[in-house]
Amino acid sequence: MNVQSDTSFDDESTVRRTRPxxxxxxxxxxxxxxxxxxxxxxxxxxxxxxxxxxxxxxxxxxxxxxxxxxxxxxxxxxxxxxxxxxxxxxxxxxxxxxxVDGKIVVSPRTALLGPDELAMAYTPGVGRVSTHIAEEPSAVWRFTGRSNAVAVLSNGTAVLGLGDIGPEAAMPVMEGKAVLFKQFAGVDAYPVCVDAPTVDDVVAVGAAIAPTFGGINLEDIKAPECFEIEERLQEMLDIPIFHDDQHGTAIVVVAALLNAAKVIGRPISELSVTIVGTGAAGVACAHLLAEIGIGDIIGVDSRGILNSSREGLHPSKQWFVDNGNKNDRSGGAREAIEGADVLIGLSGPGIIERDWVSSMADGAVVFALANPVPEIMPEFMPDNVAVVATGRSDYPNQINNVLAFPGVFRGLLDVRATNASMGVKRAAAEALAAMVTEPTAERVLPGAFEDGVADIVARSVSEQARHEGLAREIV
CATH class of the missing domain: 3.30.70.920 (Lrp/AsnC effector binding domain/regulation of amino acid metabolism (RAM) domain)
Structure with a gap:
């Protein structure tokens, strides 16, 4: 709730006041x-x-x-x-x-000082460039802005915590995303908010606009539709498709956990993780955690623990049954949290009780990422918790996607990559984690405004893309 403002509880409520x-x-x-x-x-x-x-x-x-x-x-x-x-x-x-009047503008890279420049930038000169691209399609990467352009594509069905509010209402968010792309990585990002309510509609739009862009950042598209949209577009197109709500979150979470594991002195392979909230971000976090060799993963949705007794699960949730919950635990969030080394909350405000967290292992790690009010506030953590992260900027260890997506796309665009593979995402997470050379309980990630974050992530992404054969030859 946003009606209070200090760090205490209201006398007549158990809802924590949020800070100004x-x-x-x-x-x-x-x-x-x-x-x-x-x-x-x-x-x-x-x-x-x-x-x-x-x-x-x-x-x-x-x-x-x-x-x-x-x-x-x-x-x-x-x-x-x-x-x-x-x-x-x-x-x-x-x-x-x-x-007022929006947050972004289009600005030309070349000045038209008079008729001579006009004749080159537009007709008749531009026709020569178009003819050359028609004869050599790969020349589009050199002679247009495609090599630095990203579409921020949304149908407005899952905007922030506001739900399905439509493409027009999604525009301020997508403009904000474009500002972050430019500010942190020099990427020219364009909001594309579309009236496309179905999977087929969004896929058709993405495929149709792809020739203009070097990559597509899917944004604020509801689960489970977002999984199929990303998968189908990536299969169709030869540019990276990256759903930031999934993979940006996963990259930063994994980076933070790599360093949190150092703080508590435990290898990743021994850690058991409970993820409360198995929507887009929760699923992507689970997949990337599996990629780095996490010990076990238990997923919890609104009906409880994902286990072998749950029938008719969407494939995105069935993954947790097939690849995690090694002891086939049952129950709800409380039972899933008991004994866990790591809790990752990607659900809703105030839903985790202090005594549930007390039942976690000693030296526990809690990432409570509901925003602006986390699943449990940092000041209410019991003594067995060693490392805490939230999605907020007014506490240490902010899990903020801006640490990931600008650098990821910068790196992909720099080598004109065709895909944002799992290896690329892992490389981004490991590069981000390596920026903190001596992790502590209050510093497992660099700050969003620290110099060089996007550049370091970008270099690692480019290198991994080349290693996997995802980079285009640049002539």
């Missing part, structure tokens, strides 16, 4: 004589919000205030309006301000 974030920030212009900035900061802090910046201006004060949700935004306005010396307060939601 600029995702719910207010921009305030406060008019009035002699407004006391210190008083403003204190009054806002008293209700759990946070002044991130303030500046005295003619006739008053301007401030940026981080809140925990829309309810606290209203509370902030009410508090500020009652401060001594305040004549009026105007406000705007900075997140909506940032999105």
């Amino acid at each position: 974030t600029t995702g719910y920030a207010l921009s305030l212009v406060i008019a009035g004589p002699g407004i006391d900035a210190a008083q403003l900061v204190a009054a806002i802090a008293d209700i759990g919000a946070e002044v991130r910046s303030s500046e005295t201006v003619e006739g008053g004060l301007e401030a940026l205030v981080a809140c925990s949700g829309t309810a606290q935004q209203a509370e902030v306005l009410n508090v500020v309006e009652q401060l001594d010396g305040v004549d009026s307060v105007s406000s705007s939601d900075t997140t909506f301000d940032l999105h």
